[in-house]
C-alpha cells in the first residue's frame with residue numbers, strides 16, 4: 001500500500017475527482033480509476049473511502065478500476081468484503097453460473113458464441129444486490145466485453161407513453177423452467193425439493209405450475225420502476241427486455257412472427273394487466289439500450305463496480321478463454 005499511513009486516524013488520500021478520474025469512454029457517464037494515477041491499495045481504498053465510493057457510484061453509475069492487479073479469485077474475495085454486506089448467494093437464477101465459493105461466481109457458463117442481452121441483475125426478483133462487481137482473471141482473445149448502460153439514460157430514451165404504461169401496470173414475467181428449454185427448476189431455485197419450490201413461490205406470490213417432474217411454468221408480477229434507496233428516484237429496473245420473447249427470437253435469428261408454444265419459450269414478459277408487449281414496444285426498448293450502452297476491453301486484473309440499479313450490463317460473444325468472476329453485494333428489496 002502506498003501514500004497511506006495506518007497510524008493516522010484520518011487518511012490523507014490524495015484523491016481528486018478532477019485529476020484522478022478519466023471517462024471510461026467519451027460521452028458516457030462511467031469512469032476509470034487507474035492505479036498509476038492514484039497508487040492506493042484497492043482494498044484499503046474501498047474499505048476506508050466507502051462514502052467516496054458511494055458518491056462516485058451514484059454520480060457515475062459504474063467505476064472501472066484498472067492496474068490494481070486483482071488477478072486471482074482470492075484477491076477478488078478480499079475486495080468483496082469491503083462493502084456494507086458480504087457477497088450474497090445467487091438465488092432465483094436467470095443464468096447458469098458456477099460457484100467458486102464464498103458467493104463468488106464465474107460470471108456465467110452461457111455458451112461463448114451467444115450474446116447476453118442487457119439486464120440489471122435479479123431485477124425481476126423480490127431481492128437483488130445494490131452493488132455488483134466483476135473481475136477479469138483471464139481476458140478474452142476476442143470479444144467478451146461486458147457492455148454497460150446507465151438506466152437513468154435508458155429510461156429517458158423510452159417514450160413517455162410506453163414508460164407510463166410500464167409504470168402504471170408493472171410487468172408480468174413468465175418462465176418455462178426445463179432442462180430441454182433453458183434452465184431446470186432445481187438450478188433456478190437451488191433445490192431438488194419440489195415442496196421447497198412450492199413454498200418459495202407461495203411466499204413470493206409466484207404462480208407455479210409443474211407440468212411434470214422436469215418442467216415448471218412460473219408467472220409473477222413486479223413493478224417496472226424501482227425506488228433507488230439512496231436517491232429516492234424511481235428508476236427503470238426490470239427484465240422486461242431481457243425475458244421478452246422477441247429478445248429470444250432475435251437471438252435465435254428467428255423472425256418476430258415465429259409462433260413458439262409457451263412451453264417451448266424459455267421466458268416472456270407482458271404488461272402487468274396481461275396485455276402483450278408489442279414488437280414495436282420491444283424495438284423501442286432495444287433501441288434505448290443500444291443507444292446508451294458502451295463497451296471497454298477487459299484487461300487481466302480489472303475490477304468493474306456497478307450500482308446494479310443505476311447501471312445495466314450484458315455480455316458480448318467471445319473467442320478463447322474468458323474468466324470473469326462476479327459477486328453481488330448489499331441485498332435490497
Ligand SMILES: [Fe+2]
Pocket residue numbers: 119121313
Ligand atoms: Fe448479469
